[in-house]
Amino acid sequence: MNEEEKEQIKKEIEEEMNKKKKKHRFLKGFLFGAGATILGNVMKISIIGLGYVGLTSALCFQRLGHEVIGVDMNPNKVSLINEEISPINGYTIPLDMRFKATSNIKEAILNSEISFICVQTPTTKGKLDLSYLKKACKQIGEAIKKKKHHLIVVRSTIFPGSYEILKKIIEKSSEKKCGKGFDMALNPEFLREKTAIKDFFNPSYVVVGAETKEIGLNVLECYKGIDAKKFIVKLEVAQMIKYLNNSWHALKISYTNEIGRICEELKIDGDKLMALFCADKKLNISEKYHKIGSPFSGSCLPKDLAVLQNNINKLKLNCPIIQSISKSNEEHKRKWKK
Numbered sequence: 001m002n003e004e005e006k007e008q009i010k011k012e013i014e015e016e017m018n019k020k021k022k023k024h025r026f027l028k029g030f031l032f033g034a035g036a037t038i039l040g041n042v043m044k045i046s047i048i049g050l051g052y053v054g055l056t057s058a059l060c061f062q063r064l065g066h067e068v069i070g071v072d073m074n075p076n077k078v079s080l081i082n083e084e085i086s087p088i089n090g091y092t093i094p095l096d097m098r099f100k101a102t103s104n105i106k107e108a109i110l111n112s113e114i115s116f117i118c119v120q121t122p123t124t125k126g127k128l129d130l131s132y133l134k135k136a137c138k139q140i141g142e143a144i145k146k147k148k149h150h151l152i153v154v155r156s157t158i159f160p161g162s163y164e165i166l167k168k169i170i171e172k173s174s175e176k177k178c179g180k181g182f183d184m185a186l187n188p189e190f191l192r193e194k195t196a197i198k199d200f201f202n203p204s205y206v207v208v209g210a211e212t213k214e215i216g217l218n219v220l221e222c223y224k225g226i227d228a229k230k231f232i233v234k235l236e237v238a239q240m241i242k243y244l245n246n247s248w249h250a251l252k253i254s255y256t257n258e259i260g261r262i263c264e265e266l267k268i269d270g271d272k273l274m275a276l277f278c279a280d281k282k283l284n285i286s287e288k289y290h291k292i293g294s295p296f297s298g299s300c301l302p303k304d305l306a307v308l309q310n311n312i313n314k315l316k317l318n319c320p321i322i323q324s325i326s327k328s329n330e331e332h333k334r335k336w337k338k
């Protein structure tokens with residue numbers, strides 16, 4: 001990233017922050033930056049894992065006026081952050097957003113009331129690897145043994161069922177029961193790496209999965225000042241939403257590319273066609289057709305899909321998504337009748 005690009009990112013962040021300042025100008029004492037007063041309580045937050053998600057969360061929660069301490073098991077990362085050098089290539093740490101980092105998880109837990117776990121959840125052949133999360137949960141459990149209360153929030157992406165595994169690990173290592181001495185919640189992250197800070201301050205929404213509304217509201221306390229829709233949902237929903245969102249984004253990209261391949265063969269300007277498609281916000285880019293229920297039918301959808309599929313075959317193209325739509329619908333019909 002060159003100096004010009006860095007300046008551009010800084011400018012964009014400043015613009016976002018200024019917009020928010022203007023919006024909340026009427027609220028006395030509402031300032032961003034070091035020593036800021038915030039709309040709600042100042043929360044003592046620890047962030048476990050300082051990768052893209054953790055680093056962004058730490059910087060932005062600090063900027064919102066909370067007290068933040070960041071933890072990473074990689075001491076080099078910790079030193080770099082404390083020297084205000086970004087450990088991530090191409091990611092700048094805005095000077096007025098710095099926070100303290102440590103590799104001592106116990107110190108961080110004892111000096112905070114809420115922890116956001118942001119460690120990696122890699123996959124091997126599609127199998128979710130919870131080992132980093134399990135280790136972090138064990139460490140947190142040990143650290144809270146003698147603590148009166150702690151709120152543990154999993155921000156890493158996990159598949160439904162994982163929460164229970166992690167809860168049991170914390171219960172075992174802390175010798176406490178969830179709900180007595182500690183609470184747990186989920187707070188999936190939707191940022192994009194290139195626009196991480198901007199996305200934090202302007203999220204599509206903030207989602208918290210929690211067993212009770214009270215726990216959910218405690219987590220949302222950290223987001224006071226963020227002007228976005230906020231949802232407290234069931235734990236399974238909070239675990240599933242990332243997989244729904246990301247598979248949907250992947251589907252949209254691949255589907256669009258299939259259309260692009262068809263357009264190329266038919267000598268149609270694919271970009272212009274896609275722009276026209278996206279201009280329809282009533283049916284195409286909208287909530288319509290996102291109700292789980294009956295399979296598609298009627299006089300147009302099956303007929304026009306069949307013509308498109310037939311022409312894909314005639315053009316000798318391989319467009320597996322479009323070609324498999326009717327198969328998926330037939331499968332749904334079969335299940336739907338039962």
Ligand SMILES: NC(=O)c1ccc[n+]([C@@H]2O[C@H](COP(=O)([O-])OP(=O)(O)OC[C@H]3O[C@@H](n4cnc5c(N)ncnc54)[C@H](O)[C@@H]3O)[C@@H](O)[C@H]2O)c1
Pocket residue numbers: 048049050051052053054071072073074077105118119120121132135136139155156157158189190191192193
């Ligand atoms: N990168 C993204 O754009 C993005 C967006 C949304 C959600 N997510 C999800 O968020 C999670 C984190 O992603 P990331 O890209 O920030 O990961 P990352 O690999 O960049 O960073 C994880 C960090 O956690 C540290 N770590 C691991 N175990 C630790 C422990 N026990 N104690 C302290 N530090 C520990 C690692 O050293 C590393 O620095 C993943 O579940 C990912 O799927 C990522």
